[in-house]
Amino acid sequence: MTRRIVTLFAAGALGLAGAAPAWAEGELNIYNWGNYTNPELIEKFEKAYDVDVTLDGYDSNETMLAKVKEGGTGYDIVVPGDYMIKIMIEQGLLAEIKPNEMENFEHMDPKWVDVWWDPGRNYSVPWQWGTTSFTVDTEVFKGDDIHTLALLFEPPEELQGRINMLNDMNDVINAGLRYLGYERCNGNVEELKEVTELLLNAKQHWRTMDYSTIEKLTSGDVDISQNWNGAAMRARAQRPTLQYAYPKEGFTGWMDNVAVLADAPNMENAKLFVNFIMAPENAALISNFARYANGIAGSEEFMDPEMLTAPEIVMPADAPAPDFVRPCPQETVDMYNKIWTRLKQ
Template sequence: MSKTIKILVQASAVALIAGTAAAEGELNIYNWGNYTSPEMIEKFEQEYNVEVNLDSYDSNETMLAKVQAGNTGYDIVVPGDYMIKVMIEQGLLEEVKPNEMENFGNVDPNWVDVWWDPGRSYSIPYQWGTTSFTVDTAVYDGDINTLALMFDPPEELKGRINMLNDMNDVINAGLRYLGYSRCNGNEEEMREVLDLLLEAKQHWRTMDYSTIEKLTSGDVDLSQNWNGAAMRARAQRPTLEYAYPKEGFTGWMDNVAVLKGAPNLENAKLFMNFMMDPENAAMTSNFARYANGIKGSDEFMDPEMLSAPEIVMPAGAPAPDFVTPCPQEVVDLYNRVWTRLKQ
């Protein structure tokens, strides 16, 4: 469910005397649910005398559809890597040149010349991580590093599985399990994927984005999951373990960007520069439990973040697979498979 935070904090006279940049008005952020640090938002409001309104979505596609419809009133969005490229191509983002902002020097060079926004003219790093799955090792004590647990599960896990309600994550996992490439336009191979998913579906309890809640409530014992959510769930259910399947898993980066025609453009730019400060980036990481792309943020992170198995991939694990946007004919094929699966 979308949540809205509406807090207005007046900047103190002391802060103004100290030289804190003065701003006013509002900033409307559209971000993934349960992914924004309240502490970080409060700090931004105090520094700039700006009221922040936060609304949430549960997938890149949900966000894109709302933005395409127009007149959202949002300023900031936080799309995944491939979605940034899609939105740039569709003219939905402002070219705000974060690479010319004061704090851009803090961006890790590894995340500057990225394929979705080379040189970073439209976006900055927010959080990055992987998509795999989490298993309760008190329920299943075998090898967890295989996608077979989702698609051909052992008896202990049948009926105790949650999959993400996400077309790309589910279909791409199926393609990996069968040894096929992503963005697959081969209709025969995609029929095999559909057969695999339909057969496995009988063993799935739910398809839901609320992975932390599903796991910590005991509703399921395995959930397809993001690594930061896996860490947050483990804090409440210590026998949970995050898998690095031998068949592969998705890598991704979410990015802060400004919508074309943003009603509060200057405040959006302030927020973008603010998020490239190491201490502010660390606030988001400490809350959401993902790595970020800002140098020096480690100094401000909770110690457990620096060694958590969900964040630090083990030696020998496959490299994350960063999936690029698929051609439209492949998207259409994915949609047909997904529609059949969800019937």
């Protein structure tokens, strides 16, 4: 997913006769990651329920959280990552809308119901899920093995100065911890010092730290970038020599989830949208645009055929299992923040 801020104002359309109850009209305001929402999905929802949808974009979970905590945003729907759902529930920022009692909940893949960030799904439903690793141009890098984080932290000469890292504290630091063989969120001071040295030494070889990974890769600005698997697939469509890596040291797994803000001004329309995206054909619209898997059973039959075989979506049998990182203790977050501040200087 290209975490680039974009804003789409989708125009309302006339409702379909008999498609919705009388109260299904008015507005819905969505706050989602940039370049991550299929306009066809929004148009379909608008036409079905006679609702005008406004879509604004953010570039990180932390940006979204800071905005929401200010209050009075006017947003109804947000799409936090797994760990951020947990944080927002604990802070009372999300409405307990009970998706598990909605009509289309029967389509939810059972493996995504009792998740650690929202057990039983009382607050959220899946939007997309995937992995965070990196993409490299195999025409530039001639080595036999791309499946190692060494390409980011101790790059060969042909990749030096041609690397983009995500502008994301957790993704960068956790990748460094994996490369050194250390656990995430352990708060070990000596290990974090070692990670800091690794990152500072590697930074001299990084060209940029940016969420716009598709643009960076397809423009030729860089030849390797930390990346999400769906964004990697979209970039490969324009630059066929790109390949998505599954590093032996490990990589992040994540799920973005649709949730409703506790102070949503259009609560009933927000609930309608949550139920709407659990329909398999609508979940497939999301996947066909963003190029990630979703948590809705039966959506595969509505997906573009290449989604079912793409190497960025179908992991190799010998790849390590994705690492779904839980929120770190606050003292560890504080140490991460200090490392990140030094790295960004």
